[in-house]
Amino acid sequence: MSSSDTGTVTYLFALCAGRPPDGALAAVAGHSGGGPLRTLAAGAVHLVVQDVPAADFGERALTDRLNRPEELRRCALAHHRGVAAAAPCGPVVPLPMATVYLSDGNAVSAVASREEAVLAVFRRLDGRTEWAVKVHAAAPEAAAGAAGSGSAGTGGPGTAVPGGRGYLSRASARQRMRRDRHETARAVARTVDLTLRRYAVDATAHRPQSEHLTGRRAPQLLNAAYLVDDARRAEFTAALDRLRADGRLREVEITSSGPWIPYSFARLGEQVPAAATTAAAGAAGTGAP
Amino acid sequence: MNTTAPAPRDGTLDLDPEKVADGLAHLVLTVVELLRQLMEKQAVRRFEEGTLSPEQEDRLGTALMLLEQRMDDLCAQHGLTRDDLNLDLGPLGSLL
Numbered sequence: 158m159s160s161s162d163t164g165t166v167t168y169l170f171a172l173c174a175g176r177p178p179d180g181a182l183a184a185v186a187g188h189s190g191g192g193p194l195r196t197l198a199a200g201a202v203h204l205v206v207q208d209v210p211a212a213d214f215g216e217r218a219l220t221d222r223l224n225r226p227e228e229l230r231r232c233a234l235a236h237h238r239g240v241a242a243a244a245p246c247g248p249v250v251p252l253p254m255a256t257v258y259l260s261d262g263n264a265v266s267a268v269a270s271r272e273e274a275v276l277a278v279f280r281r282l283d284g285r286t287e288w289a290v291k292v293h294a295a296a297p298e299a300a301a302g303a304a305g306s307g308s309a310g311t312g313g314p315g316t317a318v319p320g321g322r323g324y325l326s327r328a329s330a331r332q333r334m335r336r337d338r339h340e341t342a343r344a345v346a347r348t349v350d351l352t353l354r355r356y357a358v359d360a361t362a363h364r365p366q367s368e369h370l371t372g373r374r375a376p377q378l379l380n381a382a383y384l385v386d387d388a389r390r391a392e393f394t395a396a397l398d399r400l401r402a403d404g405r406l407r408e409v410e411i412t413s414s415g416p417w418i419p420y421s422f423a424r425l426g427e428q429v430p431a432a433a434t435t436a437a438a439g440a441a442g443t444g445a446p
Numbered sequence: 447m448n449t450t451a452p453a454p455r456d457g458t459l460d461l462d463p464e465k466v467a468d469g470l471a472h473l474v475l476t477v478v479e480l481l482r483q484l485m486e487k488q489a490v491r492r493f494e495e496g497t498l499s500p501e502q503e504d505r506l507g508t509a510l511m512l513l514e515q516r517m518d519d520l521c522a523q524h525g526l527t528r529d530d531l532n533l534d535l536g537p538l539g540s541l542l
Contacts, residue, residue: 322500322507328486374529
């Protein structure tokens, strides 16, 4: 039992519609230093929780730990294990990482007060999974760009105009080419997004990841998540395959992963009518660079 | 906790004295490269508009060409490549 006298707090991983069997939860390693995973009930909602040391999960300690990439990674993996443990028992609402309550009672009453919203999200996510799709400019573009900027100053093969004017005209051609390539790639990314949206219940565009994060030399043009009905999963993946095989889309590289627990679509407290959700997602899609 | 001090976040300034000089050169060159690219863009814009006389075009182009060569030399001196000269501005994308 979590309380201040035992020095533990209640870490909440996920909410689920069905109660995961204790045996399945006990086999899952949660956060290090914590107790075994267990469930609590708040009305019709089950909570997957773990007792974790208060010293490691206080506000100061958490901020400090999550600022260190290695700690952050360990914490995220533990969080995902806890969420995944709940997944086989029907729809799951993953909580944001590091959702901590002082006691079981606090966690239960916090969830109970929003039971209706939670149940609505369950209904929305039931029988649906998330697919992540990223579109990068194709690698040859980066290579060509780098070679272009390198050779400009030294003067190209004999055809180029020598001197300062030659340099300016080469720089002008280089800039125009880069612009064109960029625009084409962006248009292609938009096509990919619009095509996939046709097979998805909902879609959301995340901020493109930096090249530092992706480890690629090419800019990320689309970082989207799609909520796909299990019944349409085959259609969705077939559409992805068609896009990858499409010769007109050579400018980009499409990577996808899934099915995932729908992290991107399980936000509580943003319950808006279905029509408004679609409109908001559409706006986010077109607004994203 | 087995570490004595929190490790610096990835991407934050590392104030190790031996690395500071390198880091400073890196930063200065990045800023110079930003200015160089801005100047080049502006020059190309004027060039494309056709508002420069041939002599102006030649002088401007030569200056930019020399500046570019000088940047290559400076990068080589500090063991950097042109691709290193960039800053991740987070939500704003990269600087260059």
